[in-house]
Amino acid sequence: MSDAVLNILNISKSFGALKASDDVTLDVRAGEIHALIGPNGAGKSTLIAQIAGKLKPDTGKIDLLGMDVTRMSIAERANLGLGRTFQISELAMAYTVLENVMLGALGKRGGAFRFFKPVMKDAELRERAESAIERVGLSQHMNKVTSELSHGQRRQLEVAVALTLEPKIFLMDEPMAGMGAEGSKMLTSFLDELRGQAPILLVEHDMDAVFALADRISVLVYGKVIATGSVDYIRNHDEVRRAYLGEEAA
Amino acid sequence: MISERFFNYIVALLILGTALVAWVMDEPFLITLTTKAVILALAGVGLNLALGQGGLISLGHAAFFGLGGYAMGVLASHAQTFTPLMEAPFLIVGTNSMPVIWLVAIVASSLCAFVIGLLSLRTSGVYFIMVTLAFGQMLYYFSISWPAYGGEDGLSIYVRNSFPGLNTLDPIQFFGICFAILMLVIYGVSRLTHSPFGLALNGARQNAQRVHTVGLNPFKLQLAAFTISGAITGLAGALFADLNRFVSPTMFSWQTSGEIMIFIILGGVARLYGPVVGAALFILLEHWLGGLSDFWHVYLGIILLCVVLFARGGLIGALAKKERAHV
Numbered sequence: 001m002s003d004a005v006l007n008i009l010n011i012s013k014s015f016g017a018l019k020a021s022d023d024v025t026l027d028v029r030a031g032e033i034h035a036l037i038g039p040n041g042a043g044k045s046t047l048i049a050q051i052a053g054k055l056k057p058d059t060g061k062i063d064l065l066g067m068d069v070t071r072m073s074i075a076e077r078a079n080l081g082l083g084r085t086f087q088i089s090e091l092a093m094a095y096t097v098l099e100n101v102m103l104g105a106l107g108k109r110g111g112a113f114r115f116f117k118p119v120m121k122d123a124e125l126r127e128r129a130e131s132a133i134e135r136v137g138l139s140q141h142m143n144k145v146t147s148e149l150s151h152g153q154r155r156q157l158e159v160a161v162a163l164t165l166e167p168k169i170f171l172m173d174e175p176m177a178g179m180g181a182e183g184s185k186m187l188t189s190f191l192d193e194l195r196g197q198a199p200i201l202l203v204e205h206d207m208d209a210v211f212a213l214a215d216r217i218s219v220l221v222y223g224k225v226i227a228t229g230s231v232d233y234i235r236n237h238d239e240v241r242r243a244y245l246g247e248e249a250a
Numbered sequence: 251m252i253s254e255r256f257f258n259y260i261v262a263l264l265i266l267g268t269a270l271v272a273w274v275m276d277e278p279f280l281i282t283l284t285t286k287a288v289i290l291a292l293a294g295v296g297l298n299l300a301l302g303q304g305g306l307i308s309l310g311h312a313a314f315f316g317l318g319g320y321a322m323g324v325l326a327s328h329a330q331t332f333t334p335l336m337e338a339p340f341l342i343v344g345t346n347s348m349p350v351i352w353l354v355a356i357v358a359s360s361l362c363a364f365v366i367g368l369l370s371l372r373t374s375g376v377y378f379i380m381v382t383l384a385f386g387q388m389l390y391y392f393s394i395s396w397p398a399y400g401g402e403d404g405l406s407i408y409v410r411n412s413f414p415g416l417n418t419l420d421p422i423q424f425f426g427i428c429f430a431i432l433m434l435v436i437y438g439v440s441r442l443t444h445s446p447f448g449l450a451l452n453g454a455r456q457n458a459q460r461v462h463t464v465g466l467n468p469f470k471l472q473l474a475a476f477t478i479s480g481a482i483t484g485l486a487g488a489l490f491a492d493l494n495r496f497v498s499p500t501m502f503s504w505q506t507s508g509e510i511m512i513f514i515i516l517g518g519v520a521r522l523y524g525p526v527v528g529a530a531l532f533i534l535l536e537h538w539l540g541g542l543s544d545f546w547h548v549y550l551g552i553i554l555l556c557v558v559l560f561a562r563g564g565l566i567g568a569l570a571k572k573e574r575a576h577v
Contacts, residue, residue: 052463078465090463092456100460103453107464112450113474119446165464 005169011060020046022223033200035210038220053077083167085158087174093147101129104164132163151178170200257570258523273422281421287533288428289489294513294525296482302520304475305455310382313389314480316502318355318487323405323497346411359484367476390502404498518564
């Protein structure tokens with residue numbers, strides 16, 4: 001598929017006897033939000049870790065923008081254009097919102113091995129960072145220390161850092177988790193617009209958000225993708241209803 | 251509470267003032283004591299870069315301190331006896347010029363720090379502490395068993411090395427050199443803290459995963475920090491050897507590594523002047539309590555315990571407001 005930004009081909013990963021990823025094939029195309037859902041323990045986190053580069057698959061191949069990244073490090077993939085947000089916030093907790101986002105801007109531009117000029121006076125980085133903060137709506141908390149932020153605000157901050165990377169694809173692991181109804185709604189409409197900038201592979205438990213946003217949905221159960229398709233297709237898929245939605249939507 | 255910056259100025263002025271008063275009152279011993287504090291502070295400033303900002307708890311910084319010391323000892327002893335270090339493939343002679351010795355000390359210790367860092371940064375936590383300790387001990391035993399440069403007895407240098415335009419044997423002039431170097435290095439470290447490198451390094455300490463995810467390599471950042479850190483501590487070693495006009499394997503011992511770390515903890519981890527306050531306090535305690543009892547380390551231990559339990563930011567943390575690194 002020529003317009004696929006991310007192509008995951010026949011990935012398998014086992015931990016002992018447990019097959020966490022079982023011959024997974026998945027692609028994310030330009031302009032789309034592809035949601036990845038599945039019950040707890042289905043292997044979503046393991047799959048995300050392999051896409052991000054934290055884990056290496058036993059077999060199979062991952063293509064990012066037509067490049068084979070299967071053996072690349074986290075940093076190399078980030079530099080290629082993979083912008084990731086975490087399920088459990090991975091932020092520098094003692095840094096302010098602005099400092100965290102500046103770190104992202106620095107990662108994107110490069111030049112971390114400059115030892116003398118004050119980084120906070122770097123107009124170029126500052127502009128990038130502040131516009132990303134504004135886009136996620138954290139402007140009034142710019143100088144707040146991250147550890148003082150609420151759960152939802154940390155989520156927004158994660159997205160802001162990913163934005164500074166100007167990624168070619170977003171990899172978002174439960175960005176709605178821990179957010180109030182208001183926050184989820186705001187983030188939903190934000191992600192809706194964001195897909196125009198870069199496609200999103202979205203792992204999410206909030207089904208309202210998934211059904212509202214997703215162009216396609218893949219369902220992962222016991223490490224296997226049991227179905228991929230449009231929202232309607234997934235909603236009416238027997239196996240999916242039994243394996244997953246049945247528990248909630250019955 | 252006063253600001254940390256203001257507190258730092260007071261500390262710097264107090265040290266300078268002590269030396270000047272001692273000079274006016276003709277108390278060379280007090281000047282030498284102050285100089286010792288300044289040099290040890292410099293060693294601590296080096297370690298603080300790795301430990302405080304990088305989060306790299308190195309118990310092997312004596313390796314760099316000792317290398318700096320032996321850089322001075324080896325070069326000066328050859329100059330003293332008018333024998334070359336080596337004749338083939340090219341001639342290297344000894345020297346008693348301080349700037350040359352400093353350069354050699356910096357190059358040697360940063361190279362060593364680079365190699366030790368390259369190997370030990372593959373580990374973290376307790377393992378990192380143990381690996382750095384092991385490297386330090388390797389150099390310690392090497393220095394003991396190398397008879398050419400005194401072995402266990404160390405090396406005595408009879409005349410302090412020279413600095414163009416100054417009489418280094420005059421205590422106040424030697425103090426001036428050391429104090430100027432300390433201030434310069436602190437200025438450099440302060441710039442580094444606020445630089446892009448500082449932002450990335452301190453970020454990597456807090457969350458390596460985060461730094462990785464924005465496309466930066468924490469390992470490279472930490473290796474660079476460790477190398478610079480070793481170079482600074484090495485320079486301090488060269489000055490320390492010149493202060494005593496003597497080097498011995500003690501400079502390589504793990505107790506030395508521990509003492510440098512104690513300066514930082516006493517003064518305040520990751521604080522710009524933490525090691526300065528800590529080293530000054532250490533020297534004061536050593537002088538006062540050491541006069542009372544040979545077992546003064548007992549009191550030091552109690553004080554250290556109190557600092558760790560009740561003043562996590564060290565003395566500076568207790569007395570001054572925390573200054574944010576990047577504003």
